[in-house]
Each structure stands twice: as C-alpha cells, then as structure tokens.
Amino acid sequence: MTLIKSISGIRGTIGGKPTENLTPIDAVxxxxxxxxxxxxxxxxxxxxxxxxxxxxLSGEMIQNLVVSTLVGLGIDVxxxxxxxxxxxxxxxxxxxxxxxxxxxxSHNPKQWNALKLxxxxxxxxxxxxxxxxxxxxTEEDFDFAEVDALGKVVTKDTYLDIHVEQVLQLSLIDPEVxxxxxxxxxxxxxxxxxxxxxxxxxxxxxxxxxxLYCDPTGHFPHNPEPLKEHLGDICxxxxxxxxxxxxxxxxxxxxxxxxxxxxxxxxEEYTLVACADYVLGKTSGNTVSNLSSSRALRDITQKHGxxxxxxxxxxxxxxxxxxxxxxxxxxxxxxxIIYPESHYGRDALVGTALFLMLLAxxxxxxxxxxxxxxxxxxxxxxxxxxxxxxxDQLLRDMEEKYAGDEVNTIDGVKIDFPDSxxxxxxxxxxxxxxxxxxxxxxxxxxxxxxxMIVEIREVAGI
Ligand code: MG
Numbered sequence: 001m002t003l004i005k006s007i008s009g010i011r012g013t014i015g016g017k018p019t020e021n022l023t024p025i026d027a028v029x030x031x032x033x034x035x036x037x038x039x040x041x042x043x044x045x046x047x048x049x050x051x052x053x054x055x056x057l058s059g060e061m062i063q064n065l066v067v068s069t070l071v072g073l074g075i076d077v078x079x080x081x082x083x084x085x086x087x088x089x090x091x092x093x094x095x096x097x098x099x100x101x102x103x104x105x106s107h108n109p110k111q112w113n114a115l116k117l118x119x120x121x122x123x124x125x126x127x128x129x130x131x132x133x134x135x136x137x138t139e140e141d142f143d144f145a146e147v148d149a150l151g152k153v154v155t156k157d158t159y160l161d162i163h164v165e166q167v168l169q170l171s172l173i174d175p176e177v178x179x180x181x182x183x184x185x186x187x188x189x190x191x192x193x194x195x196x197x198x199x200x201x202x203x204x205x206x207x208x209x210x211x212l213y214c215d216p217t218g219h220f221p222h223n224p225e226p227l228k229e230h231l232g233d234i235c236x237x238x239x240x241x242x243x244x245x246x247x248x249x250x251x252x253x254x255x256x257x258x259x260x261x262x263x264x265x266x267x268e269e270y271t272l273v274a275c276a277d278y279v280l281g282k283t284s285g286n287t288v289s290n291l292s293s294s295r296a297l298r299d300i301t302q303k304h305g306x307x308x309x310x311x312x313x314x315x316x317x318x319x320x321x322x323x324x325x326x327x328x329x330x331x332x333x334x335x336x337i338i339y340p341e342s343h344y345g346r347d348a349l350v351g352t353a354l355f356l357m358l359l360a361x362x363x364x365x366x367x368x369x370x371x372x373x374x375x376x377x378x379x380x381x382x383x384x385x386x387x388x389x390x391x392d393q394l395l396r397d398m399e400e401k402y403a404g405d406e407v408n409t410i411d412g413v414k415i416d417f418p419d420s421x422x423x424x425x426x427x428x429x430x431x432x433x434x435x436x437x438x439x440x441x442x443x444x445x446x447x448x449x450x451x452m453i454v455e456i457r458e459v460a461g462i
Pocket of ligand 1: 251
C-alpha cells in the first residue's frame, strides 16, 4: 500500500488508511489543493477545468470525488468521462479552460490511480507549481464556495472524435495515402480507453482492425506497462492473423509500442525513432528525448541534418527542452511521441498516424523497417544501498571518476562513451541507484551495467 506525493502529482493504491494510500480523503484533499492553486495562479474568480479518466476500476469513484471537490470550490467542470491523457490535453485549450485533470495511474497496475495535473495550455505543471500544490495540500487552508457560487458540470463525449479529426488534419498526415495500403493491424488496448481511441483512429484511416483487449472494462488482461514480457498475446496474434503489425498502448494512451509482422517487438525505444524518421524526412529540424532514451534518435536526427538534445527525465523537462531548441518532434524512449504541430504532450494517436505514413511511403514490412535502424540494446538494473549512504556524494564521485569522458549531470550522471552510454539516477523514494546502459549488443549493455555496479560498490566502500 503506497501513497507517493511528489511535485509531479499524487499517485497511490486504492483502499486502506488515509495518507498511506490514495483514499477518497486524499483524492479530495489533493483536488482541493489543485483548485486552490489554480485560483491563486490564474488570479480569476471563475474557473473552468476539463476532467477525463482512463478505464481503471477506481476511475469513476476518484473522478466523482475530484469533480465534486472542484464544484465545491466554485469551479466549473467539463467532464469528458472515459478519455485519454492526450485527448484531455487537447480539450483544455479548445474549451478555453484554465486547467485539466486526468485520472489515471498510466502504466501502473489496476490497484493504482493518480491525478495528472495540467495548466491552461493542456500541458503538465512545472516543478515549482507542483511544489506549491503539495504545500497547499499540507496546509489544508481551503476556502469553499457558498451555495450560490457552486460550480457547474457539463458532460461532453465528443472529444475522442475531435481528437481523431485533429490527427487527420495534421499537415504530414494524408489519410488517402494510408487508406490505399489496406493495412491490417492488431490492437491491444489493455481493456482501457486505448481500446476505443486507437480503433476509432484506424477506422478513419481505412485500416482493418483486429481488436484484442479493446473493451474498456478496466480489467487489465496483463500488466499494462507495454514491455515485451507482458505482450505475448499480441505477438502471437499478429503472426496468426498475418497482420502488418500490432499496436499496444498503456491505459491512458500516451505510450505506444509496435509489434513487427514477424511477432517480434519493434521495440518501445524505436517508436520515437521511426516517427522522427518520418517527420525529419519532411521537416528539417531538431529533436529532443530524455537522457535514458536510445541513442538511435540522435543517429537518425544527425542523418537528417538536425541537432539532437537530451533533457532530464520527465515529460515536462522534455517539453521545455523541445521549446527551447525548436524541436520538430521529441518524446521519450518509452514510446512517448510529442509532436508540437499537434500539441506538447505524449500522444499515441499522433504516433500511430505518423508511423502509418512512414510505412505507406517506405513500403516493405515492419520487420524490414526495423532492421534498417541503428541496432542498440539497453540494460536496466539497480543497486540497493543502505539508507545512511550519501547517494548524491556517490554520484559526484562517479562523475569525478569519469571526468575524462563526456558527462552530463542535469539529471543524475550520464556518461557517453563512443559506442555506449550509462545513466545513473537515484530514486527519490528508496535507497537505490538505477543503472541504465545502452550498447551495440545485449551482452555489452548487460556487461557495462554490471561493471558500473562493481564500481559503485568500490566507490561507496560497500
Ligand atoms: Mg501513460
């Protein structure tokens, strides 16, 4: 049982005692803190907030609490009901709303839920704003509205269609070009809202859809994080159905992974690489991903004559860096595609459409497309430390040790070698260091991670 409060929001397990879990009391307190912050931040008396949720079992319960709390603060609510994170993000500016909340624990299993908080642009709050909301939640100095000033709720169920239409209208998407290909695709929507949104988009693009776990019941048929070990069913189905490829999304539809026609993972890291390859082929420019993402994006960007920049981990950091570097596309290696012409948020619908355009134009199979990209392999390990150890000092010592190499310290310690890299990050919740590596073979990536574990032990004297 857990409740994690951080500057990026509140996330916890359902059930149990308040302050130890995401109970109704915690949901109300945090929603009240967000509403109070929004009044303070906007300086306005009358506010409007867009709310949507993924299909998880606790969604309706948490949503009712959050909506009623905002109404109690005198804030109007536009309720999108079952929706996706990117759909709520595009609805906020379209509604000229002051903010937005998505009720989703993203890729986490069914016992989790969370509040994802947006500003008036439909983008994630920054660290300072997140910190202020935590402060307000602790102080509990809330001022609720009197009876004549309560907020009002309107329900709008058309935003998934509006979202799909917006994707079709993007200048680099030509639905006719995709329709001509008569693609056949298997979709695993993990029984959440991707099971509605992705088939809707594919139908509009003339793609024949084989649905696998597309009923938004919230009963996730497998661990909802789109990693190879959870995706056996769709890998089999793609081969059985002789489909062109498979699409997997997480419960709130901001992460996207593909399965190649041969039933192998296209690789979550390569979703962004492929989408960027298409966009950069049409629009010259720069790209951004986070420090833990594959170097393949840098290689593809340089091939197209652009410049690649790495941001600290976290969507808000990637977006800030994309704006600063005029990136034409960016995102996260975990299958998060951010395409600014649409909006500054990870969007699996946008990613799907860009990928279909790439396939339509390149021809060949998805496995062939994948084989044409630089081959990198990642290893993700961690080292358990003791609570009394000064982890920051340890990371500084590692930085020192590799001072002769290319070292980036905007987020932990990232060391770039000619053919590989390592990224060391401390956890904010437990005494561990996460060790991510990438190299030209799985063996090399694993060996590099093991070597780092030995070196960290040496430096720490443990
Ligand atoms: Mg997600």
